[in-house]
Amino acid sequence: xxxxxxxxxxxxxxxxxxxxxxxxxxxxxxxxxxxxxxxxxxxxxxxxxxxxxxxxxxxxxxxxxxxxxxxxxxxxxxxxxxxxxxxxxxxxxxxxxxxxxxxxxxxxxxxxxxxxxxxxxxxxxxxxxxxxxxxxxxxxxxxxxxxxxxxxxxxxxxxxxxxxxxxxxxxxxxxxxxxxxxxxxxxxxxxxxxxxxxxxxxxxxxxxxxxxxxxxxxxxxxxxxxxxxxxxxxxxxxxxxxxxxxxxxxxxxxxxxxxxxxxxxxxxxxxxxxxxxxxxxxxxxxxxxxxxxxxxxxxxxxxxxxxxxxxxxxxxxxxxxxxxxxxxxxxxxxxxxxxxxxxxxxxxxxxxxxxxxxxxxxxxxxxxxxxxxxxxxxxxxxxxxxxxxxxxxxxxxxxxxxxxxxxxxxxxxxxxxx
Numbered sequence: 001x002x003x004x005x006x007x008x009x010x011x012x013x014x015x016x017x018x019x020x021x022x023x024x025x026x027x028x029x030x031x032x033x034x035x036x037x038x039x040x041x042x043x044x045x046x047x048x049x050x051x052x053x054x055x056x057x058x059x060x061x062x063x064x065x066x067x068x069x070x071x072x073x074x075x076x077x078x079x080x081x082x083x084x085x086x087x088x089x090x091x092x093x094x095x096x097x098x099x100x101x102x103x104x105x106x107x108x109x110x111x112x113x114x115x116x117x118x119x120x121x122x123x124x125x126x127x128x129x130x131x132x133x134x135x136x137x138x139x140x141x142x143x144x145x146x147x148x149x150x151x152x153x154x155x156x157x158x159x160x161x162x163x164x165x166x167x168x169x170x171x172x173x174x175x176x177x178x179x180x181x182x183x184x185x186x187x188x189x190x191x192x193x194x195x196x197x198x199x200x201x202x203x204x205x206x207x208x209x210x211x212x213x214x215x216x217x218x219x220x221x222x223x224x225x226x227x228x229x230x231x232x233x234x235x236x237x238x239x240x241x242x243x244x245x246x247x248x249x250x251x252x253x254x255x256x257x258x259x260x261x262x263x264x265x266x267x268x269x270x271x272x273x274x275x276x277x278x279x280x281x282x283x284x285x286x287x288x289x290x291x292x293x294x295x296x297x298x299x300x301x302x303x304x305x306x307x308x309x310x311x312x313x314x315x316x317x318x319x320x321x322x323x324x325x326x327x328x329x330x331x332x333x334x335x336x337x338x339x340x341x342x343x344x345x346x347x348x349x350x351x352x353x354x355x356x357x358x359x360x361x362x363x364x365x366x367x368x369x370x371x372x373x374x375x376x377x378x379x380x381x382x383x384x385x386x387x388x389x390x391x392x393x394x395x396x397x398x399x400x401x402x403x404x405x406x407x408x409x410x411x412x413x414x415x416x417x418x
Contacts, residue, residue: 018211018212018213019207019208019211019212019213020213020215021126021127021130021131021213021215021217024126024130024199024202024203025123025126025127027203027204027205028122028123028125028126028202028203028204029119029122029123031203031204031205032118032122034118034122035115035118035119035122038111038114038115038118039115041111041114042108042111042112042115045104045107045108045111046108048104048107048108049101049104049105049108052097052100052101052104053101055090055093055097055100055101056090056097058087058088058089059086059087059088059089060085060086060087061084061085061086061088062083062084062085062086063082063083063084063085063086064081064082064083064084064279065080065081065082065084066079066080066081066082066277067079067080067081079275079276079277080273080274080275081273081274081275081276081277081278081279082271082272082273082274082279083271083272083274083279084269084270084271084272085269085270086267086268086269086270087267087268087269088265088266088267088268089265089266089267090263090264090265091264091265091266092261092262092263092264093258093261093263094257094258094259094260094261094262094263095254095255095257095258095261096255096258098255099251099252099254099255099258100251100252100255102247102251102254103247103248103249103251103252103255104248106244106245106247106248106251107244107245107248109240109244109247110241110244110245110248113237113238113240113241113244114237114241116237116240116417117236117237117238117241120237120414120417121414122202123414124410124411124413124414125202126199126202126203127215127217127407127410128407128410128411129195129198129199129202130199130215131215131217131403131406131407131410132195132198132199132403133192133195133196133198133199133207133212134212134214134215134403135399135400135403136188136191136192136194136195137192137209137212138399138403139188139191139396139399140185140188140189140191140192142188142392142395142396142399143181143184143185143188143392144185145392145395146181146184146185146388146392147178147181147182147185149367149388149391150174150177150178150181150388151178153174153178153371153374153381153384153385153388154171154174154175154178156374156375157170157171157174157175157381158171160377165377166377166381170380170381171381173381173382173385174381174385177385192209196209215406216406217406217409217410218405218406218409219346219409219412223343223346223412225339225340225343228339228343228412228415228416229335229336229339231416232335232339232415232416232417233332233335235416235417236331236335236415236417237417238331238335239328239331239332239335242324242327242328242331243328245324246321246324246325246328249317249320249321249324250317250321252313252317253314253317253318256310256313256314256317257310257314259303259306259309259310260310261302262300262301262302263299263300263301263302264298264299264300265298265299266296266297266298266299267296267297267299268294268295268296268297269293269294269295269296269297270292270293270294270295271292271293271295272292272293273290273292273293335415338411338414338415339412339415339416341411342408342411342412342415343412345404345405345407345408345411346405346408346409346412349401349402349404349405349408350405352397352400352401352404352405353398353401353402353405355401356394356397356398356400356401356402357398359394359397359398360391360394360395360397360398362394363387363390363391363393363394363395364391364394366387366390366391367384367387367388367390367391370383370384370386370387371384371387
């Protein structure tokens with residue numbers, strides 16, 4: 001009774017620590033260095049927004065001056081000091097600050113959309129990597145079975161050869177085929193290691209193959225191409241990224257237009273003069289003294305000509321917008337093609353699964369019958385080798401179709417950015 005409870009407890013612990021596809025995706029997203037880098041770029045862009053927003057705030061500064069000279073006259077004292085408080089405020093800058101900030105806000109959105117696209121890419125890559133590892137494990141299992149079948153056939157062939165029932169060439173043919181199958185097994189083992197390392201690197205944790213859970217990505221309903229295309233074009237972060245870049249360039253054009261407006265500024269200054277180290281009244285004796293001074297300045301400026309700078313800047317932004325428009329059209333075409341390819345792959349692989357399931361049952365039965373006839377010397381060594389090859393091929397075809405289907409579903413979700 002205690003041993004049964006221990007086994008049950010061990011099984012429960014194993015299930016707790018088993019890795020499934022969703023957990024692999026979550027781990028990849030949580031620990032991705034690329035996504036951390038993207039987030040840092042977003043934060044830097046937001047900080048730049050705050051920097052540009054400072055143009056709406058006044059500038060306050062304090063100043064102090066002290067000077068000495070070796071002569072004195074009625075205009076200059078040997079010692080002079082000045083304490084200054086200055087407040088400057090930009091009343092109107094031709095909307096430059098407004099649209100410069102708007103341009104940066106659009107750039108921040110573009111960085112956010114880039115991160116969203118990277119999240120979708122990493123999710124798809126993790127799913128495909130997970131599925132590739134599962135498929136590699138299935139192929140490894142098939143190759144193990146192939147080696148076992150050929151090992152048993154070699155024993156039977158050896159006995160028949162010793163009894164003089166079959167020629168030595170038939171025995172050697174099985175032996176060569178076994179060596180070839182062992183080479184295939186080595187490759188299958190290596191593929192498992194490669195796929196395991198790839199997934200482990202992606203999710204930043206060690207993978208225990210025995211704890212890997214099977215996946216079951218599938219479509220719950222038929223997908224309509226037109227509806228899926230519309231959804232993809234509405235949700236894809238790559239398109240939103242380009243649109244945000246376009247908005248930034250449009251705002252830049254409006255910012256350049258600020259050169260056609262006058263600039264208005266206001267400055268308030270408080271000056272305290274002195275003829276000692278500490279400013280405290282500035283005296284000219286009988287000529288009087290300089291009191292503390294308050295001064296307000298309203299400035300107005302207008303650029304009449306700047307060498308065509310504004311015109312050329314606008315041309316740069318306009319041509320950049322034209323380039324982005326072409327990128328948008330190209331990206332929309334790419335998305336349409338990606339959707340067509342994903343749906344076609346789903347249809348084909350789904351049909352291949354149905355055919356492969358039928359083929360594998362027939363191939364196994366064919367091998368069983370051929371093996372039985374071989375032992376009775378009703379079928380040749382070549383017949384049995386061919387039957388074994390058909391069985392192995394049918395099993396591999398089934399797994400290939402099953403995981404191709406799931407990868408196609410993952411790719412469809414990426415296209416639609418689900």
